[in-house]
Amino acid sequence: MTPLVIGLIGMGALVLLIFARVPVAIAMGLVGFCGYAALNGVPKALTILGQVPFDIGTGYALSVVPLFILMGDIAMRAGMSARLYDAARACFAGQRGSLALATLGACAAFGAICGSSLATAATMTKVAIPEMDRVGYDTRLSTGAVAAGGTLGILIPPSIPLVIYSIIAEQSVSRLFAATLIPCFVLTGLYMLVVVALLIFKRTWAPSDPQMSVRQRISAALSVWDVLILFGVTIGGIYAGWFTPNQAAAVGAFGAWLLGIARGRLTLFSTWQALSEAIRTSCMLFMIVICAVVLSYFIVQTDMPSLLVGLVRQWQVSPVVLMILIVMFYVVMGCFLDGFGMILITVPIFLPMVTQSGFDPIWFGVILVIVIELGLIHPPVGMNIFVIQAQAPQIPVYKIYQGIVPFLVAPFVLLGLLIAFPEIALWLPNQLFTPR
Amino acid sequence: MRLLAAICRAALGVAALALAGIALVTVADIVMGNVFRRPIIGAYEMVETGMAFVVFLGVPEIFRTARNITVDLVDHFLGDRAIGAFRFVGALASVVFAAIMAYAMLGPASDAARYGDVKADTGIPVVVLWAPVLIGMALAIVGSLFRLVRRGSEADRT
Numbered sequence: 001m002t003p004l005v006i007g008l009i010g011m012g013a014l015v016l017l018i019f020a021r022v023p024v025a026i027a028m029g030l031v032g033f034c035g036y037a038a039l040n041g042v043p044k045a046l047t048i049l050g051q052v053p054f055d056i057g058t059g060y061a062l063s064v065v066p067l068f069i070l071m072g073d074i075a076m077r078a079g080m081s082a083r084l085y086d087a088a089r090a091c092f093a094g095q096r097g098s099l100a101l102a103t104l105g106a107c108a109a110f111g112a113i114c115g116s117s118l119a120t121a122a123t124m125t126k127v128a129i130p131e132m133d134r135v136g137y138d139t140r141l142s143t144g145a146v147a148a149g150g151t152l153g154i155l156i157p158p159s160i161p162l163v164i165y166s167i168i169a170e171q172s173v174s175r176l177f178a179a180t181l182i183p184c185f186v187l188t189g190l191y192m193l194v195v196v197a198l199l200i201f202k203r204t205w206a207p208s209d210p211q212m213s214v215r216q217r218i219s220a221a222l223s224v225w226d227v228l229i230l231f232g233v234t235i236g237g238i239y240a241g242w243f244t245p246n247q248a249a250a251v252g253a254f255g256a257w258l259l260g261i262a263r264g265r266l267t268l269f270s271t272w273q274a275l276s277e278a279i280r281t282s283c284m285l286f287m288i289v290i291c292a293v294v295l296s297y298f299i300v301q302t303d304m305p306s307l308l309v310g311l312v313r314q315w316q317v318s319p320v321v322l323m324i325l326i327v328m329f330y331v332v333m334g335c336f337l338d339g340f341g342m343i344l345i346t347v348p349i350f351l352p353m354v355t356q357s358g359f360d361p362i363w364f365g366v367i368l369v370i371v372i373e374l375g376l377i378h379p380p381v382g383m384n385i386f387v388i389q390a391q392a393p394q395i396p397v398y399k400i401y402q403g404i405v406p407f408l409v410a411p412f413v414l415l416g417l418l419i420a421f422p423e424i425a426l427w428l429p430n431q432l433f434t435p436r
Numbered sequence: 437m438r439l440l441a442a443i444c445r446a447a448l449g450v451a452a453l454a455l456a457g458i459a460l461v462t463v464a465d466i467v468m469g470n471v472f473r474r475p476i477i478g479a480y481e482m483v484e485t486g487m488a489f490v491v492f493l494g495v496p497e498i499f500r501t502a503r504n505i506t507v508d509l510v511d512h513f514l515g516d517r518a519i520g521a522f523r524f525v526g527a528l529a530s531v532v533f534a535a536i537m538a539y540a541m542l543g544p545a546s547d548a549a550r551y552g553d554v555k556a557d558t559g560i561p562v563v564v565l566w567a568p569v570l571i572g573m574a575l576a577i578v579g580s581l582f583r584l585v586r587r588g589s590e591a592d593r594t
Contacts, residue, residue, distance in 0.1 A: 021522040022529045023504030029533050050540035057491035058484045058565050063462075066455055066490055243466070246483075250462030275452035283451075283494035284503050341505065 003039055007302025010035040014295075014345070024341040025284075029291030035298035048297050053290045060246065062167065062289075066282035067249030068158045071256050072114035073274040073281075075230070078260030081123040083223045084109045085131075090220035093212035097199045099137060100145040100206060101192050103128040107149025108156055108188045109224070112231045113256065115158040116281075117376050121150025121384040129392055138205035139395050141198065144403030147384040148191050148410070151373035154339075156184040157235050158249065161339055161372055164289060165365045168296070168347045172362075173245040174238050178429040179362050180369065183414060186424065187370075190410035198406055226259040239432055285340060292344030305352045312353055319357040323419055326350060327371055334375025342375070343368060359422075366425040367418060374411050377404050440582055444500045444575060447493040450568075454489035461486070478558035485555070488565040492572030499530060500579030530580040538573035545570055 001009075010031050017027035029049075037045035056062060075081070088105035092098035103124060111120050124146045132142035154161050157177035166173045199206055212220075234252035237243040243251060260266030299305065312322060333342050347368070354364050376384045385400045418424055461482050469475030476482075498504060506526060511519055545566040547553075553562035 017529065018507050019510060021506050021510065021519075021526045023502075023506050023526060025504050026526070026529050026533045029537070030529060033533075033536060046536075046540040046543070048540075049537055050542075050544045053537060054488075054541065054544065054566070054569055057569065058488045060480055060484050060487070063458055063483050063487055063490075067459060067462075070455060070459065247462055247466055250459045251466065253459045254463045272452065275455055276448060279448055279451045279455060279490065279494040280497065280503060282455075283491060283498045284505065286491045287495065287498065287504060 001038075003302045004304065004307060006035060006038050007299065007304045010298060010302070011304075018341075025287040025291040027291075028288070028295040028341070028345065032291065032295035032298045036294070036301065039298070039301050049294060052293050052297070056290050056293060057286060062286070064163055064173065064246045064249045065160060065285060066278055067246070067253050068115045068160060068163070069281050070274060070278035071158075071230075071234070071249065071252040072116055072119050073278045074253060074256040074260055074266070074271070075110070075113045075227075076119060076123050077270045077274050078256060078263060078265040080113065080224075080227050080230075080256075081106065081110050082127050084227055085124070085127045087220045087224045089209075090212055090217040093209055093217065096203070096208045097141070097195050097206040098209040099128065099132045099135065100141055100195045103132070103142075103145045104149040104152075104188055104191045104195070107146070108152045108184065109227060109231075111153035111156040111184075112158075112235065113227060113252070114153050115160045117150050117153040117373065118383060118387050120153030121146060121387045124149060125388045125392055129388070129395075135209070136207050138202070139399050140403035141195070141202075141205045142403070143385075143388050143392070143395055143400040144405075144407050145191075145195065147377050147388055147400065147404050148194075148407035150384045150387070151376050151411075152184060152188060152191075154376075155180050155187060155369055155373060157181065157238075158245075158252070159369060160285070161343060161369055162365060163245070164285070164340060165343055165347065165368060167289065168292070168344060169351055169361050169365065171365060172433070175362050175429040175433055176365050177235065177238060177245070178432050179366050179425040182424055182428055183366055183370070183418065186417065187410060187414050190413055191407060194407050194410055226263065230255050230259065288340050288344060292341075295345065296348040299348050305349050308349060309353045309356050312357065319359065320419060322353070322357055323359065323367070326354070327367065327415055327419075330368070330371035331374055331378070334371060334378065339372035339375055342372060360426060362429060363418070363422050363425045367415065370411050370415055370418070374408065378408060437582065440500065440578060444496040444579060447572065447575060448497045451490050451493040454486040454493070458483050458486040458490065478555070478560075481555040481558045481560060485558075485560055485565055489568045492569045495572045496575030496579045499534065499576040500582055502527075502583055504530070524584070527580060527584040531577060531584050534573060534576045534580050538570070538577060541566075541569060541573060 014027055014031045017031065018024055033045050033049050036048060085102060085106040088102035089099060091105065092101040095101065107120050107124050110123060114120050128146055129142050157180055159180060162176045162180065163173055166176050230252060233255060234248045237251065238245055238248045257266065257271060330342065351361060355361055385397065385404065388400055389395065389397050461476065461479050465476040465479035510522060548562040548566055554560065555562065
């Protein structure tokens with residue numbers, strides 16, 4: 001059997017195992033190990049499987065993952081999300097749909113200190129949905145806004161999927177963080193436009209909100225000083241060159257803890273809970289990364305990436321058409337696969353093809369995170385939808401699906417803008433760092 | 437079973453302490469380097485050592501509680517028996533993979549012990565990093581065996 005045939009059998013087995021409820025990490029690890037053994041023999045496969053987990057698990061660069069996760073967990077337990085919501089609400093007070101707009105703003109701001117979509121959606125479900133319910137918002141609007149806003153958590157830096165991508169694609173985390181900042185603002189604006197447009201046609205979905213005095217607005221805005229400091233020091237510190245991403249993550253985790261203690265919102269017990277939860281999430285991710293790297297050793301040996309590059313050259317597909325096809329592929333895959341799984345399985349195959357077609361790998365990282373975001377909110381999997389449903393079980397899932405549909409337009413528009421104008425993502429990193 | 441849960445949670449606790457340690461060492465290194473111009477020598481290696489504890493001592497609890505991400509799309513189309521069979525396959529695959537991985541790690545770990553490899557700045561023996569790796573993997577095997585016996589009945593995540 002040729003390496004390519006073994007590769008194709010391996011990919012088929014991977015899909016089968018994943019759909020047979022074998023954990024994604026285990027499926028990737030088993031296929032990677034068996035495939036590599038089929039190509040190079042069991043002793044070499046054992047060498048890879050013995051050394052790769054150790055190298056990844058003890059890598060300094062990857063300490064950024066548990067530290068940023070810890071920062072988000074601590075920020076969540078320190079009640080920063082609720083204050084962000086109040087501040088955002090004060091900004092939009094007096095406008096119809098102000099609470100939905102505030103939810104989106106607060107999600108973006110919380111994402112700036114959290115890095116996880118699920119955590120952002122889970123937190124905002126608790127904070128925003130009861131309040132919107134109380135004043136009579138239609139559940140389709142309230143849940144749609146939270147599900148869509150939750151996705152901003154992985155686009156705005158610090159973004160855990162981007163860190164994972166940076167490792168697989170061997171790209172700078174700082175550049176990637178800089179590249180997502182403007183797209184995140186654009187996407188937040190697009191989501192807000194969706195709310196405004198929706199309320200033109202469905203005025204009954206949201207009552208008008210009472211005005212707030214200037215004093216109330218200033219007071220609410222000032223209450224989030226700690227979040228501003230945290231984001232400014234950590235992410236601003238990376239942009240300014242004060243810290244490496246690892247150092248920024250440690251400073252962020254420590255800073256979030258200090259601020260939580262200073263505000264009287266954190267106890268030793270809640271600190272311990274945050275540490276334990278950060279470990280659980282990190283270990284789950286590390287298992288996926290380790291197994292995906294084992295799988296990528298196998299994929300590289302099968303020559304599938306170079307075959308794909310050759311096919312694209314042979315068919316003379318234009319780069320833009322290629323990118324549209326890749327985006328469509330990811331949107332379909334997002335119906336079935338978890339975002340991290342998608343990054344780890346596909347990047348080793350697609351990245352050579354993407355770079356050969358003249359695209360910047362930093363720009364591709366941004367595209368990738370946006371399509372993963374889509375996967376978080378579009379049916380049938382849509383993890384954010386399940387997170388909301390788990391915490392607000394009184395809301396039927398079909399209502400959440402109905403609510404999310406209008407919001408799906410925004411990421412597609414952003415993808416179109418990014419394909420047409422890559423500078424939306426590349427301008428800021430080229431300004432902050434030496435252009436490549 | 438309670439003993440296994442207690443051991444896995446204790447390992448998770450050590451991992452949590454290691455994570456706190458990593459954050460503190462990194463922050464202390466920044467402060468010492470910028471304020472006193474005396475960065476902590478070997479901070480980088482301390483973080484690497486801490487990471488071995490963070491990653492591998494948290495793994496047993498992930499295997500024991502089936503926190504590894506699973507795609508449960510088939511659940512909507514199949515009956516309970518079929519789903520139970522799939523869960524069994526998933527748990528079996530986890531045991532097999534954890535066992536192969538642990539076996540594969542024995543070679544490099546014993547090499548590190550035999551040759552007395554140490555970290556350059558701190559002198560930490562590399563085998564110290566291998567200890568949590570092997571303990572974690574051994575507990576992960578036991579944890580996934582526990583799932584296999586229980587047929588992966590609850591707590592699966594999508």
